[in-house]
Amino acid sequence: MLSAAIILPGEAEMLPFDSLRAIEGVEWDGIFYSGKKTHPAFDRSLIFSSPEIIPLICDLLIVVDPAFCTSDYLSFAIRNGCHLFLSDKLILTTEERKQLINLANEGGTYIQIQNNFLFHPFQEKIRSQNNRTIFIEATQSAPAKPDRLNELLQNNLLMILRAAASPIHKLNVFCGTVPSRQPDVLNIHINFKNGSVATLTLKFIEQQEAHILSIHARGQVTTFNFIKNKISHSPIPALKSVVSKTSPDPLQEQITDFVKNITEKNNPGFSLDDEIQVFLLMEKIKEKIEIASFTIH
Known part of the structure; x- marks a missing residue:
């Protein structure tokens, strides 16, 4: 049984506390909450007035409030033997991330980053394709919003890297922009060392969201439609298309998975090391965007 504590943001009343309280293998021993209201799902006796006590x-330690995802605070927690489940809104440098990984490795603790997309029901089916993948094609369109590029890049690159299951051999980036702060059309072409090829197209000029991944392997195409939660095959096999149900509480699912991995001493589903690899790849892509982009006036 793991003793657990959680640091919550001010809008924590929107989180499904009842489902968190039901996680097996966890006994709740502490809560720090920066909001004005106390959620009734937790015993008031568990609430601490100071976040410095929580790691002790x-x-x-589950840090949902990104304000506490600082290098100093997380290092303090790791040195006190805490496994960390962290908000996906990390504002850390690459060097700070590496320092946290080294501290965790030295102390024998684990770090997992929240990522709802990686716990979509399709992800396990996508990973099962990686021993026979030949061509991966991902397309996503979304309305242009500030910082949306980072989110879409990270999620799609993670998915592609897991499907290919091979180091990158070559990376090409092409993009075009109507004068704006981010490219409106971005195309990424990746060659992998195992011979697989992937293309990722992101469009920020669509009003309606769409997100499709197609994996071509051994004469069959498997298509995952994330908006409609539907899987289809071509040629159509004996089994018909599958409609998948998303988890009602992705946070509970991810923490449950993390607790299981800690207990069984397995690597987390999305570790800080995984996050660094994708972060560095995103930086390379952004550098190429500056070189390869053209502007439509």
Whole structure:
């Protein structure tokens, strides 16, 4: 049984606390909450007035409030033996990320980053394709919003890297922009060392969202439609298309998976090391965007 504590943001009343409280293998020992209201799902006796005490009383520290995802605070928690489940809104340098990984490795603790997309029901089916993948094609369109590029890049690159399951051999980036702060059309072409090829197309000029991944392998195409939660095959096999149900509480699912991995001493589903690899790849892509982009006036 792991003793757990959680640091919550001010809007925490929107989180499904009842489902978190039901996670097996966890005993809740502490809560720090920066909001004005106390959620009724937790015992008031668990609430601490100071976040500095929290890492001293738990084995698993869940930091949902990105304001506490700082290098100093997380290092303090790791040195006190805490496994960390962190918000996906990390504002850390690459060097700070590496320092946290080294601290965790030295102390025998694990770090997992929240990522709802990687816990979509399709992800396990996508990973099962990686021993026979030949061509991967991902397309996503979305309305242009500030910082949306980072989110879409990270999620799609993670998915492609897991499907290919091979180091990158070559990377090409092509993009075009109507004068704006981010490219409106971005095309990424990746050659992998195992011979697989992937293309990723992101469009920020569409009003309606669409997100499709197609994996071509051994004469069959498997298509995952994330908006409609539907899987289809071509040629159509004996089994018909599958409609998948998304998890009602992705945070509970991810923490449950993390607790299982800690207990069984397995690597986290999305570790800080995984996040660094994708972060560095995104930086390379952004550098190429500056070189390869053209503007439509």
